[in-house]
Amino acid sequence: MTLTTTPTGSILEALRGDRSERPRRDTETAAGLRAILEDGLCELGDRLSRSAPLVVTAASVVRRDDAIDIARAPMGRLRGALVAQLVRLGALEHRSDNAFIDALRAWRVDQPAADLLQVFDDLDADGRARLATEVCAHGATLDRALGAVPAAWSVRTAVRTRLPLANGAVVLRDTVDLVVGASRDDTASTVLVDVTTSPIGSSAARLLRYHALAQCLRTSVVPWRVAMFSTATGELVTADVDVTLLGAAVDDVLGVVRQ
Amino acid sequence: MTAGLRLETLSPSALARVIDGAPTEGFVVSGANRRALAARLGAVPTDRHRRIDAWLVERGGEPATPFEWTPAAARRILGNGALRRATSDRPVALRDAVRDEIDDLLCRVAAGRSRAGSLGAWLANRHPAELALVQACAVDWATGLADVAVATAADWSVATADAYYDVERARTTLRARRDLVVGDGAVVVRLRAGLPRRSAGSGLRADLAAATFxxxxxxxxxxxxxxxxxxxxxxxVDGTDTSVRAGGRVLVRAAIARSRLGGQLAA
Structure with a gap:
């Protein structure tokens, strides 16, 4: 895993790198990983029930002692949700004068979770002003880091995984903010980017490999790279995806389910 | 019931296998089949014209919440249109194609050629940031559909419209949603969001039957x-006699469930 403090230039350009250096697309590994997961889940037998599926998320694989409470607090979640909208807009080259208003507009039309909407509605004028300042600051960092995103790049935003395992008794859920590159290319070209409004913590490695595993199982194609960008610190952490990393993610998931 | 259903893990090779390996012949419904379906649906009471589709089948006849435009509701129309545009004689990037689709709809509104409640009318009242989010959702949809399309070796096109069948004397319209048409209608592909419900197989058969009729x-x-x-x-699901008949049965069952639930709600 590589940590880059305040990367210069566009993070997407840096992550995509030189096309000639990319490995061939791997469509074989996913089946093996799925088999290991299914075998591991099968051993749990009666503890799993299809009528009440166990949902595994990126948050579940982060150890509790590593958890960043600030990101889980309602205001942290609200800020994260608004900045996530800025990621979506930024990927489409939408430029604005007021990042907060734009994020808020996009978030509201996207049918947000009722509890977060309530948190926002309960904010007084000072609270909203503080939130607006924070979102604009995170937005400015994001804007600088994203740079121009060429239209020809295959960019998807808020890419969801809802992967049923063990005949539907376990569901792997995940959302990646940005997925760049198509899984249909001959070379490995898919780059996953998770944008966080918190500083990058010790749980980053687990989160990154969970994202990689979810994407790999969903598409049956091993992604090339996975990264996390912090709009709080401007740090970028990246990892090239390989069998070792994905195997560790499988162990993480089985560990969560066994608990 | 899983008979006739084929379940695969999504991968480029699985898509190619499923799409390109379709059987060489599909069942052909007769006039007698049409009359039988009309008689069964006609026997299910309804106080207004009804539409039955896979969505209603999968929900066991439960009525959907009142429709309103959202980015998620708009992405299919815009995304399919964009992919059609992007693969036309003058190809453009999907992101630009979606923007062109939105611009076309906005132009129709400006020219007074759009109905109230239409997608264009909804888009015309959106803030630029909301429009950008709609665009993002449509790009995601179009990219997902393109990923499916390129897996097949056969000629494909984006469906221009869903298939509709007005059932004679039954005050019923059947709808089959379709996103990609491969090889002159030989194989039809639907792109779905989220996790398949347990009733997804029944929904697929309902689509098959509605498309056949x-x-x-x-x-x-x-x-x-x-x-x-x-x-x-x-x-x-293959277009066999058994699957089409099973699809017809689930459509009738959905109409019955809808009628019962409607009665309960009225009571």
Whole structure:
């Protein structure tokens, strides 16, 4: 895993790198990983029930002692949700004068979770002003880091995984903010980017490999790279995806389910 | 019931196998089949014209909440249109194609050629940031559909419209949703969001039956394929006699359930 403090230039350009250096697309590994997961889940037998599926998320694989409470607090979640909208807009080259208003507009039309909407509605004028300042600051960092995103790049935003395992008794859920590159290319070209409004913590490695595993199982194609960008610190952490990393993610998931 | 259903883990090779490996012949419904369906649906009481589709089948006849435009509701129309545009004689990037689709709809509104409640009318009242989010959702949809399309070796096109069949004397319209048409209608692909419900197979058969009856010659698609990219799942059903009949039965069952639930709500 590589940590880059305040990367210069566009993070997407840096992550995509030189096309000639990319490995061939791997469509074989996913089946093996799925088999290991299914075998591991099968051993749990009666503890799993299809009528009440166990949902595994990126948050579940982060150890509790590593958890960043600030990101889980309602205001942290609200800020994260608004900045996530800025990621979506930024990927489409939408430029604005007021990042907060734009994020808020996009978030509201996207049918947000009722509890977060309530948190926002309960904010007084000072609270909203503080939130607006924070979102604009995170937005400015994001804007600088994203740079121009060429239209020809295959960019998807808020890419969801809802992967049923063990005949539907376990569901792997995940959302990646940005997925760049198509899984249909001959070379490995898919780059996953998770944008966080918190500083990058010790749980980053687990989160990154969970994202990689979810994407790999969903598409049956091993992604090339996975990264996390912090709009709080401007740090970028990246990892090239390989069998070792994905195997560790499988162990993480089985560990969560066994608990 | 899983008979005739084929379940695969989503991968480029699985898509190619499922789409390109469809049977060579599909069932053809007769006039007698049409009359039988009309008689069964006509026997199910309704106080207004009804539309039955896979969505209603999968929800066991439960009525949907009142429709309102959202980015998620708009993405299919815009995304399919964009992919059609992007693969035309003058190809453009999907991101630009979606923007062109939105611009076209906004122009129709400006020219007074758009109905109230239409997608264009809704888009015309959106803030630029909301429009950008709609665009993002449509780009995601179009990219997902393109990923499916390029897996097949056969000629494909984006469906220009869903298939509709007005059932004679039954105050019923059947709808089959379709996103990609491969090989002159031989294989039909639907892109679905989220996780497939347990009733997804019944929904796919309902689509198959509705598409078959909607065909002027009564010819069934050789295979109907549902792709759930979020879940990494492909479900497919062949256009056989058994599957089309099973699809007809689930459509009638949905109408009955809808009628009963409607009665309960009225009571």
């Amino acid at each position: 909607a065909d002027l010659d009564g010819r069934a698609p050789r295979r109907y394929v549902g792709v759930w990219p979020d879940a990494g799942v492909i479900l497919a």
